[in-house]
Amino acid sequence: MTVVPTGHHVYPGRGGPGSPRLLAGLAGRHTGGRQVGLHEHERLFGPLPLPLPPERRGGNGASEQRAASRLIDLVERSGLTGRGGAGFPAGRKLRSVAAGRGKAVVVANGSEGEPASHKDRLLLRRAPHLVLDGISLAAFAVGATEAYLVVHGDDGRLVASLLGAVQARKVAGLDQVAINVVGIEHRYVASEQTAIVQWINGGPGLPTFAPPRTHERGVGGRPTAVNNVETLAHIALIARYGSDWFRQAGTPDAPGTALATVTGAITRPGVYEIELGTPIGDLVMRAGGPTEYPQAVLVGGYFGTWLPADVARQARLSGSALRSVRAAMGAGILVVLPESSCGLAETARVVRYLANQGAGQCGPCVFGLPALAKALAALVYRGGSGDGVDQIASLIPLIERRGACRHPDGATQLAASALTAFRDDARMHDLYGPCSGVRRPSLLPIPGAGLAR
Numbered sequence: 001m002t003v004v005p006t007g008h009h010v011y012p013g014r015g016g017p018g019s020p021r022l023l024a025g026l027a028g029r030h031t032g033g034r035q036v037g038l039h040e041h042e043r044l045f046g047p048l049p050l051p052l053p054p055e056r057r058g059g060n061g062a063s064e065q066r067a068a069s070r071l072i073d074l075v076e077r078s079g080l081t082g083r084g085g086a087g088f089p090a091g092r093k094l095r096s097v098a099a100g101r102g103k104a105v106v107v108a109n110g111s112e113g114e115p116a117s118h119k120d121r122l123l124l125r126r127a128p129h130l131v132l133d134g135i136s137l138a139a140f141a142v143g144a145t146e147a148y149l150v151v152h153g154d155d156g157r158l159v160a161s162l163l164g165a166v167q168a169r170k171v172a173g174l175d176q177v178a179i180n181v182v183g184i185e186h187r188y189v190a191s192e193q194t195a196i197v198q199w200i201n202g203g204p205g206l207p208t209f210a211p212p213r214t215h216e217r218g219v220g221g222r223p224t225a226v227n228n229v230e231t232l233a234h235i236a237l238i239a240r241y242g243s244d245w246f247r248q249a250g251t252p253d254a255p256g257t258a259l260a261t262v263t264g265a266i267t268r269p270g271v272y273e274i275e276l277g278t279p280i281g282d283l284v285m286r287a288g289g290p291t292e293y294p295q296a297v298l299v300g301g302y303f304g305t306w307l308p309a310d311v312a313r314q315a316r317l318s319g320s321a322l323r324s325v326r327a328a329m330g331a332g333i334l335v336v337l338p339e340s341s342c343g344l345a346e347t348a349r350v351v352r353y354l355a356n357q358g359a360g361q362c363g364p365c366v367f368g369l370p371a372l373a374k375a376l377a378a379l380v381y382r383g384g385s386g387d388g389v390d391q392i393a394s395l396i397p398l399i400e401r402r403g404a405c406r407h408p409d410g411a412t413q414l415a416a417s418a419l420t421a422f423r424d425d426a427r428m429h430d431l432y433g434p435c436s437g438v439r440r441p442s443l444l445p446i447p448g449a450g451l452a453r
Contacts (some may be wrong), residue, residue, distance in 0.1 A: 003357050021257050022233050022271045026126050031444070034126075035161055038168045041129040048133050048174050049239045050140055071141045072098060075235055078243035079255040084109055084228030085303070085330045087319050090235065090326055093225055096215045097142040100223025104142040106177075107200070107219065108135050108149045110229040111184050113191030114301040115353075115445045116333045119259035122271045124151065124158060127233070129163040132179060137239050139177040142225055146177065149229075150196050153183020186447075188302075188357035191328060193226040195359075206359040207405035230259055250276035254318030258329070262287045264336035264443055265294060281313035284336060292338030298422050298444070300330030302350050303410030306343060306421035326417075335444060342437030344425055346444050347418040348376040353446045354411040356388025364408035368399035372415060380438055383429040392419060394452075 020026070025036055036044070051067035076091030097104050108131060112120040123131055131149070139147045149166075151158055162181045169175050182200060184190050190205035197218045199205040218224025227235075234256060238246050247255040254276040258281065263269045267288025274283055280297060284290060284355055290321045297312035301306050305327035307315060315325050322328055337343055352373040358365030372395050379388035392415065400412040425435065 005181055015448060021147070021192065022123065022127070022130065022230070022238060022259060022272050024143060031222055032111050035165070036127050036129065038165070038172065041127070045130070045133075045237070046240060048136060049236075050137065050176065051239075065143075068098065068141050071137065071239065074243050075141075075238055078234075078238045078246040080231065080234050080238065080246065081252075081254075081319070082228055083230035083234070083258055085301075087329070089372065090227065090231050093215060093227070094138060097223045097225040100216060102222045103146075104139075104144040105219040105222050106135055106139045106142065106144045106147045107193075107196060107224055107226045108147075108229050108232050109191065109193060109194065109196055109226055110149060111191040112331075113188045114151070114331050114333060115188075115447050116261060116263055116298075116301055116335055117331045118261045119183040119332055121155075121158065123229055123233055123259070124162060128162055129169070130236050131229045132165060132169060132175070133236035133239075134227075134229075134234070135179055136175045136177065136327060138225055138227065138232060139175075139236055140225070144177055144225070145313040146219065147175075147179045148182050148200055148219070149179055150182045150184050152186045154186050155183075159183055181302065184312070188354065189359050189405070191276050192405060192407075194299055196226060197224060206361065207407070209404055258317070258332050259330040259331070260317065262334045262336070264298075264334075265291045265338035265341075266336050266372045267291055276318045277316050279313070280307075280315050280317060283317065283334065284313075285417040290336050290338065292335050292340060295339045295341075296337045296343055298333070298335040298337065298346075299327045301333035302354060303406070303413055304330050304333065304443075305326070306337075306347070306419040307417075308421050337443065340433055340437060341440050341443055342380070342417055342425070343422045344376070344429060345380045345438045345440075346442065347414060347422075348373070348380045349442055349446055350444055351411050351415055354407070354414075357406060362402075362404040362408075364399045365372050367409055368395070368402075369411055372394055372399060372411065376415060379426065379429050381434055383433040384431065386430055388430045389419065409450045 018086045051071055072091055072094045080090040082090055110120050110124050166179050183335050184199050185205045189195055189207055192207045193214055194208040195205045197214050198208050200219050214224045214226050250256045250415055255269045257273050260272050260274050262272055270441050280413035294309040295307055299307055311325055317329055355373040358369055360366055375395055396412045396416055399408050
């Protein structure tokens with residue numbers, strides 16, 4: 001899939017109605033798909049808006065503390081929530097780290113573990129300085145003395161381009177705190193914030209037990225603010241244009257915009273910047289509409305929820321609206337499933353992948369997820385037993401809420417939603433065996449290998 005930004009938005013941006021925010025300057029042909037350099041970035045957005053001039057930075061005086069507190073106030077008033085999946089209020093996270101004991105650390109999470117997501121890579125490849133501005137501002141807000149930008153280490157081109165962007169800022173003397181680019185292993189659970197902290201600390205990229213939370217004790221045992229790179233890019237714009245400007249888009253309880261990766265049976269798959277509260281049906285049509293009649297939409301990625309097409313069409317992309325249909329936006333992933341595909345087969349492939357990606361630190365990962373993957377595969381590819389659905393349904397409560405991290409719960413959420421969204425198909429598989437859709441190529445990307453039947 002070619003990931004492309006779009007300029008087709010319906011909210012008031014800094015350039016007037018229809019203007020993009022995070023993707024400003026990327027939709028035009030003048031960028032040619034390349035990185036927006038520092039000088040062009042400053043032409044688009046202006047200089048880094050640190051609250052104090054260079055000659056007054058670097059101390060621990062009252063004026064710097066007041067300026068940092070005002071910046072956090074601004075982020076809190078904006079209503080910005082995390083764009084990495086959890087949706088935690090960004091200002092509250094900054095304030096809790098700023099109030100911690102000891103010198104703080106800021107970590108930007110750009111590892112993007114979701115195979116169906118491309119938004120973070122788009123930002124980092126095309127608009128890295130917006131993210132780096134956000135890192136610098138977050139570091140100022142919490143009084144950090146260290147900052148890290150974490151991406152997949154096997155993406156050598158991305159790492160090299162980010163190192164170049166950081167060097168350009170160093171030459172220009174922009175950032176008060178040096179930003180370290182760190183490559184992490186390419187593994188699903190490695191993108192979880194405690195796994196990232198453990199990796200920076202020299203350990204494996206696996207989740208750790210909590211508490212303590214990372215805002216209490218993270219990198220080097222110090223208070224650590226871990227934010228998704230899109231969240232930090234929003235902070236860079238809020239610091240420039242204000243909280244009222246940010247709230248001009250979205251809804252009162254879900255202000256602002258977000259990046260969404262739209263894939264599957266869609267005419268123009270790609271990354272779209274949307275106003276929160278946009279109906280899924282509107283976004284699908286903005287992406288050119290479906291290429292086949294849709295039967296369902298996967299919302300939120302591999303820890304997400306299958307929604308029947310008629311439900312998804314009306315559902316709005318915001319936290320509260322999606323909760324009403326038992327879904328969540330997650331990292332902003334939408335996958336349109338056509339009628340000719342088998343949603344159960346897609347789910348079985350993903351659950352097998354997730355079972356192989358577990359941390360291996362607790363029973364639900366070591367035993368529960370492989371058992372769930374086996375049961376799903378039996379229903380999808382063999383069927384005919386009459387008790388396959390019941391077996392899957394009985395496994396789910398034995399796994400969920402019992403793991404050391406959220407990984408098992410994400411997999412069970414996906415499986416449970418599939419049994420609901422594809423209830424009739426599941427019963428047909430159970431009674432009569434596989435449907436014709438199981439022979440279709442996988443719609444959802446599975447890194448490395450497919451599902452062994």
